[in-house]
Amino acid sequence: MIRYIYANDLNNFPKLKRSMFLDRADQFKTRLGWDVQVNAQGEERDEYDALNPLYVIWEKADGTHGGSMRLLPTTSSCMVNDHFLNLTDGVRIQSPLIWECTRFCLSRDAESRTAAALMLAGGEVMCGFGVEHYVGVFDARMVRIYRMIGSSPEILGAQGEGREKISVGLWSFTDQAREAVARRAGISLELSKNWFDRSFGRAPQYALARTA
């Protein structure tokens, strides 16, 4: 299932938390060879994890991490504006309607639908909170994965070549894209909404109130 958890609530999910930071080390350090910090416990974290980001996490049946991404507002410190202005033509992308999505991570043994499930959840956040775009930093391998799940970002700028290539991209999410991603994930829109409500509190039930 998908969980939406702010960093300061991660301690309520110790198994999920531990396995997420381990999987991030495995993906970014071991498999991709990025210059990231891995601590003595084998967990990968950076300064943005200390800013109370909102994690969107796919939790496997055994309670461990299957995949995740990290959301932050662009109106305060975020990776794109702090480190990648050279890829956005010098434009500091800032708006309460644009959030940053980084550290998109899949565990080694993630089910094939995990990436699509995360994108679906990203759409849920947009819909629920009035977010119109995500801006994110990702590598060449992710470009392929995004294309596979039918949710390719618009590339704003890129540096490096081949596997080393780092891009800043932009997502918008139409209703059609949402349905397509839901099909790839094999998750109904109702179930997705239900997971969102479990994390953020039950949605106001206007329609029900009307028919009651």
Next chain:
Amino acid sequence: MAMKQRLELILEELERARELEALQAAIVALRDLFSVDHMVYHWVNSDGEQYGCGTYSSDWVELYVAKDYLRIDPVIVGCYQNFHPVDWKRLDWSSKAARTFQAEAIEHGVGNQGFSVPIRGPNGQFALYTVSHNCDDEEWGEFTEQHRRDLILIAHEFNKKALDFEPSRTPEQSRALSPREVDAMTLLAMGYSRAQVADTLSISEHTLRVYIESARFKLGAMNTTHAVARAMSRGLIVV
């Protein structure tokens, strides 16, 4: 349309303000404009200092402070350090303390409905912009759906202004446009269509949309037309 223009006017006055009192005048005007019972802006800066303005009765504000409701108010507890807007119905009102608090709030005219936008500023600054009203769920659902975008933008305008009054702050730093944003706004001001602007700058229309949105935020405007007008009146672009 009249509402849109009035909203722009209120925000322009807010931006020109040189004193904190202007925030109070603006919030009263906005409350009236949106025809809701209350609007409140509340912030805590990096040193733990608090500031607030809004339309709650002084009785309620005094009681709130006296009873230290900051500690049990589900809106504060549920929004603090977060950054997603919240309908109050999604918050946890299940504890006895929260229910007592809610009953007292309603008694003091706060309303049974609320929508809050938390904002995370620099260096641990945190603020909350809240709209509250007395009506049924259906009416409130329609209101928040119709006005959510405006309310989010207004909340951030208040916070930008409040940050201007922070002693160590240089007001310009958050408002400067990058050369690329200036280019985009200039071409729009010259009457180019989005497609023509994108073509001229050799970027996609999606990318252009983000540059425009980013410039809109920095200019404190509610939409693109308003942003172009502001950029011109401030002399940031020359056509």
